[in-house]
Amino acid sequence: VTIPEFGQIAWLPDNAGVQILDQTLLPGEERRLEITTIEQMAEAIGRLRVRGAPLIGVAAAMGVAGAIRRLGAAATRRAVLDACDYLGKTRPTAVNLRWALDRMARHADAVEEGETLGRAMVEEAQAIWDEDQAMCRRIGEAGLPLVPTGATVMTHCNAGALATGGIGTALAPVYLAHQAGRRVSVIADETRPLLQGARLTAWELSRAGVPVTVITEGMAASRLRVGDITCVLVGADRIAANGDVANKIGTYGLALAARAHGVPFYVAAPASTFDPATPDGAAIPIEIRKEEEVRGWTGVQWAAPAARVWNPAFDVTPAELVTGYLTDAGRLSAAELGRLRR
Amino acid sequence: VTIPEFGQIAWLPDNAGVQILDQTLLPGEERRLEITTIEQMAEAIGRLRVRGAPLIGVAAAMGVAGAIRRLGAAATRRAVLDACDYLGKTRPTAVNLRWALDRMARHADAVEEGETLGRAMVEEAQAIWDEDQAMCRRIGEAGLPLVPTGATVMTHCNAGALATGGIGTALAPVYLAHQAGRRVSVIADETRPLLQGARLTAWELSRAGVPVTVITEGMAASRLRVGDITCVLVGADRIAANGDVANKIGTYGLALAARAHGVPFYVAAPASTFDPATPDGAAIPIEIRKEEEVRGWTGVQWAAPAARVWNPAFDVTPAELVTGYLTDAGRLSAAELGRLRR
Numbered sequence: 001v002t003i004p005e006f007g008q009i010a011w012l013p014d015n016a017g018v019q020i021l022d023q024t025l026l027p028g029e030e031r032r033l034e035i036t037t038i039e040q041m042a043e044a045i046g047r048l049r050v051r052g053a054p055l056i057g058v059a060a061a062m063g064v065a066g067a068i069r070r071l072g073a074a075a076t077r078r079a080v081l082d083a084c085d086y087l088g089k090t091r092p093t094a095v096n097l098r099w100a101l102d103r104m105a106r107h108a109d110a111v112e113e114g115e116t117l118g119r120a121m122v123e124e125a126q127a128i129w130d131e132d133q134a135m136c137r138r139i140g141e142a143g144l145p146l147v148p149t150g151a152t153v154m155t156h157c158n159a160g161a162l163a164t165g166g167i168g169t170a171l172a173p174v175y176l177a178h179q180a181g182r183r184v185s186v187i188a189d190e191t192r193p194l195l196q197g198a199r200l201t202a203w204e205l206s207r208a209g210v211p212v213t214v215i216t217e218g219m220a221a222s223r224l225r226v227g228d229i230t231c232v233l234v235g236a237d238r239i240a241a242n243g244d245v246a247n248k249i250g251t252y253g254l255a256l257a258a259r260a261h262g263v264p265f266y267v268a269a270p271a272s273t274f275d276p277a278t279p280d281g282a283a284i285p286i287e288i289r290k291e292e293e294v295r296g297w298t299g300v301q302w303a304a305p306a307a308r309v310w311n312p313a314f315d316v317t318p319a320e321l322v323t324g325y326l327t328d329a330g331r332l333s334a335a336e337l338g339r340l341r342r
Numbered sequence: 343v344t345i346p347e348f349g350q351i352a353w354l355p356d357n358a359g360v361q362i363l364d365q366t367l368l369p370g371e372e373r374r375l376e377i378t379t380i381e382q383m384a385e386a387i388g389r390l391r392v393r394g395a396p397l398i399g400v401a402a403a404m405g406v407a408g409a410i411r412r413l414g415a416a417a418t419r420r421a422v423l424d425a426c427d428y429l430g431k432t433r434p435t436a437v438n439l440r441w442a443l444d445r446m447a448r449h450a451d452a453v454e455e456g457e458t459l460g461r462a463m464v465e466e467a468q469a470i471w472d473e474d475q476a477m478c479r480r481i482g483e484a485g486l487p488l489v490p491t492g493a494t495v496m497t498h499c500n501a502g503a504l505a506t507g508g509i510g511t512a513l514a515p516v517y518l519a520h521q522a523g524r525r526v527s528v529i530a531d532e533t534r535p536l537l538q539g540a541r542l543t544a545w546e547l548s549r550a551g552v553p554v555t556v557i558t559e560g561m562a563a564s565r566l567r568v569g570d571i572t573c574v575l576v577g578a579d580r581i582a583a584n585g586d587v588a589n590k591i592g593t594y595g596l597a598l599a600a601r602a603h604g605v606p607f608y609v610a611a612p613a614s615t616f617d618p619a620t621p622d623g624a625a626i627p628i629e630i631r632k633e634e635e636v637r638g639w640t641g642v643q644w645a646a647p648a649a650r651v652w653n654p655a656f657d658v659t660p661a662e663l664v665t666g667y668l669t670d671a672g673r674l675s676a677a678e679l680g681r682l683r684r
Contacts, residue, residue: 026646027644027645027646027647028644156560187652188649190534190636190644190645191560192532192534192558192559192560193558195644195645198636198637198644198645198646198649199644199645199646202645202646202648202649203646203649205649206646206648206649207648211650212646212648212649212650213649213650213651213652214636214637214645214646214649214650214651214652215636215651215652215653216534216535216559216591216592216636217534217558217559217560217592217595218498218533218534218559218590218591218592218593218595218596218657219591219592219652219653219654219657220595221594221595221598221657222591222594222595222654222657222658223652225594248560249558249560249561249564250558250559250560250561251560252563252564252567253559253560253562253563253564253595253598253599254560256563256595256598256599256602257595257598260598294532294540294556294557294558295540295556297639297642297644298642299642300639300640300641300642302369302370302532302537302540302541302639303369303532303537303540303541303544303556304368304369304540304541304544304545304548304554304556305369306544306548306549306554307530307540307544307545307547307548307554307555307556308553308554308555308556309555309556309557310529310555310556310557310561310565311557311561312561312564315560315561315563315564316564
């Protein structure tokens with residue numbers, strides 16, 4: 001048993017751009033796209049072809065690097081800053097995006113313009129990717145004791161390998177437990193409106209040989225009452241200073257249901273998700289997405305056309321519902337989040 | 343403003359069968375089907391062409407009556423009992439079905455076979471339908487004080503006119519408030535897997551001129567936190583003696599979220615939904631439906647094919663999460679449910 005490689009992101013030859021797996025087409029089709037411009041990367045992030053807070057950070061950094069690299073001798077610090085500004089506006093909630101782009105911009109500051117700048121941007125983006133992989137593994141190790149043999153983990157949306165440059169955040173402990181020969185299984189809720197649970201989490205776990213059962217979100221509370229859920233593991237798009245967690249819409253209701261049944265609820269995220277500048281959940285901007293996403297799915301519309309729609313992409317789970325945080329600095333309490341070095 | 347008529351059920355000429363609105367095709371198409379045999383009615387109930395606990399009871403009774411009526415002089419009590427047995431097996435959770443069929447069978451007992459029996463069956467089915475309409479109106483009156491002008495009601499699945507022979511159960515107070523000129527609106531969650539909220543509740547409310555907003559189930563807890571929800575009103579498929587409520591899967595999680603935000607949570611149902619023979623929720627059989635329902639929607643499959651599926655059609659909300667019961671005997675507490683006369 002090995003930890004699966006899904007090729008969710010890669011460099012194009014000579015680092016002159018990025019190849020991504022178009023996640024909007026999964027599980028039906030495994031198509032890879034070549035991204036060579038900032039505009040293409042913005043489209044890929046905005047349309048969720050590449051998604052998951054950590055992977056967005058990695059992809060944005062690599063996208064900036066690839067585009068600057070292509071400029072060759074014409075690469076300027078201004079071009080780096082413009083690219084970072086542009087990509088930074090694609091999604092407001094995940095803080096990893098901002099974090100990765102700030103890091104790229106900062107790194108550009110100290111480097112000579114031209115070919116050197118392109119090489120430096122590629123090195124920095126590669127460092128961000130390498131660190132992301134290492135962080136995933138450390139998160140997995142932090143969560144491994146929570147997933148003994150026989151464990152059934154419930155999760156929401158996709159916080160797996162497809163959401164990162166590595167083996168995932170919430171699913172990292174599951175992969176490490178599976179690799180260690182433990183018999184583990186996962187309950188994945190489908191996660192409307194974009195169905196990342198049914199499409200992505202179910203796809204990558206079954207690819208890796210981990211038994212996975214899909215439910216609708218409305219079934220989660222009933223399943224928690226059945227009594228066979230060891231713990232709930234979810235990812236995060238931003239963790240505020242007080243431990244409040246912005247994550248995919250539906251996380252908050254799941255946390256309430258877990259609390260009602262005494263099931264431990266853990267949030268798994270790398271340090272780049274922690275935002276000490278945001279005091280609490282109320283200060284996190286929540287992206288409101290298009291009505292069409294709720295009205296149906298890829299060409300099929302089922303909602304009564306005269307109805308309105310409300311489509312917030314994220315919700316906030318208050319820190320008091322979170323049993324603990326699985327991070328690259330170990331398993332932490334809300335009070336210990338300040339230990340995270342970004 | 344009048345209370346809308348949706349033609350969800352009707353007699354065929356001479357009571358020789360039943361016409362139903364095929365709810366699986368809504369909101370896209372308004373197609374009516376002629377049902378003249380018990381097998382057709384069983385198919386319509388099993389496939390949810392006709393659905394909603396009260397309407398299933400009415401439809402089953404009318405289906406039996408229509409089929410017996412067609413037998414003319416050949417109508418026998420045996421045929422009535424066989425028809426009731428057969429239809430009684432179509433759906434296990436809703437108790438109204440069993441109740442209506444038992445009532446038809448009991449009524450047949452006292453009647454001469456032949457043409458007289460057919461007429462008697464039609465009369466009894468019509469009485470069940472008439473009573474259902476009257477019960478809906480009384481439920482609406484019981485709930486009317488909960489829906490003042492400016493109210494926003496949250497609901498789950500469809501417990502509206504389309505779920506009954508009248509103006510609905512959970513939506514009856516909304517229709518009466520709207521008719522009384524109060525400015526009211528509804529938040530309807532889409533209700534996976536069969537999307538009765540997005541398809542049916544949104545359709546009938548917008549038809550009636552009541553503003554309705556569709557959300558996914560995962561958005562309900564966030565919306566309850568916004569603070570603009572006056573109350574949650576849902577229907578029921580069976581209410582146990584202690585007040586535990588079996589209703590569409592997802593109701594329980596919604597009740598937990600309502601409790602967390604101090605939002606009143608009411609269950610609206612006619613007396614035929616109350617089952618004093620079932621002591622509590624644990625004794626209610628929960629229908630497990632086909633995996634395909636969760637894997638996608640009408641021809642589109644989005645779940646990773648290798649994943650398993652769990653698809654319970656109902657869940658149980660414990661009585662302690664229910665603020666009160668809106669019934670044809672008024673607004674009751676769990677302790678007062680025994681007052682319901684069936």
